[in-house]
Amino acid sequence: MHRPWLGYSLSSLWSLQSFKCGFSRLIIRERGRLVNFLRLRTNITRTILYVILLALAISMLLPFAWMLLSSFKAEDEVFTYDMNWLPSRIEFSGYYRALTLQPFLMYGMNSIVVSAIVTTVQVATATLAGYAFARLDFPGRNVIFLIYLSAMMIPVQATIIPAFILINRMGFLDSYQGLTLPFLATPFGAFLMRQFFLSMPKSLEEAAIIDGCSRFGVLLKVVLPLSKPALATLGLFTFMGVWNDFMWPMIITTTAEMRTLQVGLALMRTDLYPDWPMMMAASVMATLPVILAFLSAQKQFIQSLAFTGVKY
Numbered sequence: 001m002h003r004p005w006l007g008y009s010l011s012s013l014w015s016l017q018s019f020k021c022g023f024s025r026l027i028i029r030e031r032g033r034l035v036n037f038l039r040l041r042t043n044i045t046r047t048i049l050y051v052i053l054l055a056l057a058i059s060m061l062l063p064f065a066w067m068l069l070s071s072f073k074a075e076d077e078v079f080t081y082d083m084n085w086l087p088s089r090i091e092f093s094g095y096y097r098a099l100t101l102q103p104f105l106m107y108g109m110n111s112i113v114v115s116a117i118v119t120t121v122q123v124a125t126a127t128l129a130g131y132a133f134a135r136l137d138f139p140g141r142n143v144i145f146l147i148y149l150s151a152m153m154i155p156v157q158a159t160i161i162p163a164f165i166l167i168n169r170m171g172f173l174d175s176y177q178g179l180t181l182p183f184l185a186t187p188f189g190a191f192l193m194r195q196f197f198l199s200m201p202k203s204l205e206e207a208a209i210i211d212g213c214s215r216f217g218v219l220l221k222v223v224l225p226l227s228k229p230a231l232a233t234l235g236l237f238t239f240m241g242v243w244n245d246f247m248w249p250m251i252i253t254t255t256a257e258m259r260t261l262q263v264g265l266a267l268m269r270t271d272l273y274p275d276w277p278m279m280m281a282a283s284v285m286a287t288l289p290v291i292l293a294f295l296s297a298q299k300q301f302i303q304s305l306a307f308t309g310v311k312y
Contacts (some may be wrong), residue, residue, distance in 0.1 A: 130193025
């Protein structure tokens with residue numbers, strides 16, 4: 001029996017199937033084009049971002065490059081009309097004058113002593129305070145921490161005169177005690193360590209306490225070994241802040257024997273005109289400890305940035 005509608009149905013079914021296949025291929029092709037377009041746009045955006053960041057990095061490195069190159073120039077070659085970056089001949093006379101004509105080594109030793117004392121004590125006090133605010137339960141903990149943290153909103157300039165009067169009455173003017181005492185404990189350090197301790201799992205400390213370890217033993221044997229990134233970050237920030245501090249050492253010191261490096265650099269000039277090669281050489285030598293400190297703590301510093309996004 002002849003059934004014409006059967007052939008028509010089969011042809012229609014075949015046409016529908018062909019349409020579906022063609023439409024699927026079209027969707028796949030358009031999706032591939034969209035993915036390629038999005039990938040191209042992402043690459044272009046990333047390239048533009050990298051170019052901007054590279055330009056910013058170069059602009060930040062230009063002053064240091066000028067300082068480094070000027071330290072090897074002659075006195076009459078630092079400021080010229082043609083703006084030569086490279087010295088015509090390399091001279092080390094600026095470094096020699098900085099080390100011999102000025103008490104540069106004494107200034108540097110004072111800065112090393114002050115920075116070492118403040119960094120060590122501040123890391124210790126911040127660790128104890130941060131752990132207490134993060135793990136110990138005592139009445140008014142959050143209120144006390146909020147009051148302690150509110151001290152970060154007070155400008156440093158507003159506390160200079162009261163701090164100077166207090167140091168003067170204590171008899172610590174022109175001494176290491178006066179240079180270090182106001183910076184032995186800061187709210188920023190306690191806040192940084194508290195936030196890091198809050199991100200650590202409590203199970204490790206609870207297991208140590210079950211094994212018979214005291215709270216102080218938990219801090220020394222469990223918490224501190226895991227807190228090296230935060231400790232290195234806090235130590236780096238503290239060292240850089242104290243090393244580059246100018247205002248407080250300038251106010252608190254009255255003799256050359258107690259001046260720090262930054263104050264000595266500001267006063268390192270002749271009667272007629274500044275010796276720019278000598279000042280640039282001294283600035284290069286003053287910058288080296290900060291660079292070395294960052295390079296030594298770079299790994300822990302990057303780890304601390306990575307831990308900020310980890311939630312236990």
